Amino acid sequence: xxxxxxxxxxxxxxxxxxxxxxxxxxxxxxxxxxxxxxxxxxxxxxxxxxxxxxxxxxxxxxxxxxxxxxxxxxxxxxxxxxxxxxxxxxxxxxxxxxxxxxxxxxxxxxxxxxxxxxxxxxxxxxxxxxxxxxxxxxxxxxxxxxxxxxxxxxxxxxxxxxxxxxxxxxxxxxxxxxxxxx
Numbered sequence: 001x002x003x004x005x006x007x008x009x010x011x012x013x014x015x016x017x018x019x020x021x022x023x024x025x026x027x028x029x030x031x032x033x034x035x036x037x038x039x040x041x042x043x044x045x046x047x048x049x050x051x052x053x054x055x056x057x058x059x060x061x062x063x064x065x066x067x068x069x070x071x072x073x074x075x076x077x078x079x080x081x082x083x084x085x086x087x088x089x090x091x092x093x094x095x096x097x098x099x100x101x102x103x104x105x106x107x108x109x110x111x112x113x114x115x116x117x118x119x120x121x122x123x124x125x126x127x128x129x130x131x132x133x134x135x136x137x138x139x140x141x142x143x144x145x146x147x148x149x150x151x152x153x154x155x156x157x158x159x160x161x162x163x164x165x166x167x168x169x170x171x172x173x174x175x176x177x178x179x180x181x182x
Contacts, residue, residue, distance in 0.1 A: 034077035129163035
């Protein structure tokens with residue numbers, strides 16, 4: 001990812017394709033969870049990528065990029081929700097379904113735990129298995145993963161199955177042998 005960021009900072013337009021392929025779906029799901037509208041979510045992500053283009057030199061590494069992208073999407077979502085509220089009228093209240101929850105210390109801690117667990121999963125699996133299993137775990141459909149990776153859907157399903165089996169073998173403690181009682 002650092003190589004892509006360096007190319008992006010140098011103005012290489014070809015660096016956009018892998019960057020957008022990797023981040024677009026994640027960011028759109030995040031934005032949609034916030035604004036509850038796919039069209040708005042897509043616009044917000046497009047605006048985020050435009051801002052990234054303008055500020056490409058300020059993003060140093062992949063961890064900083066992740067933080068930067070999600071922060072910008074969150075800010076744009078807040079702006080969009082405020083605009084939607086103004087259009088609905090100042091006196092009309094927004095339902096709890098459309099209001100985005102504020103991050104809590106527990107949700108931030110959960111995010112850190114999830115990141116650590118994903119790092120462990122990546123360590124245990126082959127790159128091909130991880131490329132298939134991790135998007136599936138994030139809610140991406142088999143068809144979309146196959147399309148993104150340019151492989152048949154059967155291959156994705158097979159790799160996910162093998163990855164799950166390997167993870168289960170490595171993470172589930174063996175059952176204790178039961179003693180037969182006479």
